[in-house]
Amino acid sequence: MQTLILPAPAKLNLFLHITGRRADGYHLLQTLFVFLDFGDEITLRVRDDGAIHRPAGAEGVPEAADLTVRAARLLQQMSGSPLGADIQVLKRIPMGGGLGGGSSDAATVLQGLNYLWRCGLSTDELAALGLRLGADVPVFVRGHAAWAEGVGEQLTPVSLPESWYVVIHPGVHVPTAELFSDPGLTRDCPPITLATFHAGLGINVFQPVVEKRYPEVTAALRWLSRYSNAVLTGSGSCLFAPVSSKQEGETILQCLPNDWFGFVASSANVSPLQQKLLTLSTLHN
Numbered sequence: 001m002q003t004l005i006l007p008a009p010a011k012l013n014l015f016l017h018i019t020g021r022r023a024d025g026y027h028l029l030q031t032l033f034v035f036l037d038f039g040d041e042i043t044l045r046v047r048d049d050g051a052i053h054r055p056a057g058a059e060g061v062p063e064a065a066d067l068t069v070r071a072a073r074l075l076q077q078m079s080g081s082p083l084g085a086d087i088q089v090l091k092r093i094p095m096g097g098g099l100g101g102g103s104s105d106a107a108t109v110l111q112g113l114n115y116l117w118r119c120g121l122s123t124d125e126l127a128a129l130g131l132r133l134g135a136d137v138p139v140f141v142r143g144h145a146a147w148a149e150g151v152g153e154q155l156t157p158v159s160l161p162e163s164w165y166v167v168i169h170p171g172v173h174v175p176t177a178e179l180f181s182d183p184g185l186t187r188d189c190p191p192i193t194l195a196t197f198h199a200g201l202g203i204n205v206f207q208p209v210v211e212k213r214y215p216e217v218t219a220a221l222r223w224l225s226r227y228s229n230a231v232l233t234g235s236g237s238c239l240f241a242p243v244s245s246k247q248e249g250e251t252i253l254q255c256l257p258n259d260w261f262g263f264v265a266s267s268a269n270v271s272p273l274q275q276k277l278l279t280l281s282t283l284h285n
């Protein structure tokens with residue numbers, strides 16, 4: 001098979017604590033990742049000439065800087081594959097929203113081209129390659145909801161009750177690096193466990209910092225909190241809130257102010273990418 005269409009799902013951080021900092025400045029986190037059945041779509045077409053091109057992709061992201069292209073080049077370099085690819089990215093995940101769109105796109109390309117180019121790299125090897133592209137990439141490569149520590153790469157798979165969520169993008173782009181360097185960020189959260197999280201503890205430490213810098217996020221938080229418990233994902237700007245059904249979520253979205261974008265999605269313990277890869281391996285075994 002020379003062409004493959006694969007999902008690149010969004011993620012939510014159900015809580016996010018910072019427990020310390022590494023010598024290189026990267027922050028040590030505790031977070032809980034779940035996937036959404038909402039995301040980008042990536043079409044991969046194998047090229048025999050070894051070139052990597054991105055005929056369509058994220059608006060405003062130059063081809064060479066696109067995480068999909070960087071992922072393909074890294075895999076080519078590490079595997080020694082003589083093959084190339086055309087990578088078309090249908091963007092649905094808002095950028096700079098804390099939904100991990102770029103990281104998910106990169107993980108989908110790593111998994112997809114490893115399959116199409118028959119590189120034979122293991123999931124561990126792909127996750128390690130992914131970490132070189134971004135702290136959020138390994139969880140998307142592994143494709144299972146996870147309790148994460150370290151910089152987000154020490155992953156313990158978890159199975160949580162799947163739920164519907166309303167997700168709101170308040171129209172602002174939050175640069176992750178800038179937020180991590182904010183002096184007001186709480187960086188000394190005491191370590192917690194999954195049981196503590198289930199007992200109702202666990203916040204997103206970025207939330208107060210993002211609210212201070214971006215009044216639009218505060219306004220969206222207030223709006224969504226009228227319906228359910230609204231929380232920031234990642235370093236923002238997106239907010240999410242659990243709802244009891246898809247229909248309840250859609251009813252809430254009917255009242256969404258025009259400047260904001262919103263969608264309803266279900267969480268998934270096994271990512272839509274992983275589900276598709278499992279189908280492919282069943283078909284070809």
Ligand SMILES: C[C@](O)(CO)[C@H](O)COP(=O)(O)OP(=O)(O)OC[C@H]1O[C@@H](n2ccc(N)nc2=O)[C@H](O)[C@@H]1O
Binds near residue numbers: 013150
């Ligand atoms: C906020 C989260 O989305 C939570 O899942 C992630 O921690 C961010 O992951 P990401 O977007 O893949 O981040 P990267 O592209 O690796 O890093 C962007 C920048 O954020 C900062 N950064 C990122 C992750 C981390 N654990 N500590 C950091 O201090 C670094 O300054 C880095 O230069």
Ligand SMILES: Nc1ncnc2c1ncn2[C@@H]1O[C@H](COP(=O)(O)OP(=O)(O)OP(=O)(O)O)[C@@H](O)[C@H]1O
Binds near residue numbers: 068
């Ligand atoms: N394929 C891609 N899709 C989206 N952004 C990309 C892509 N490749 C590179 N980028 C760059 O990455 C930046 C962050 O985008 P992304 O949507 O991943 O943010 P995010 O969801 O806030 O990420 P995170 O939650 O991991 O911090 C973009 O502003 C863009 O410059």
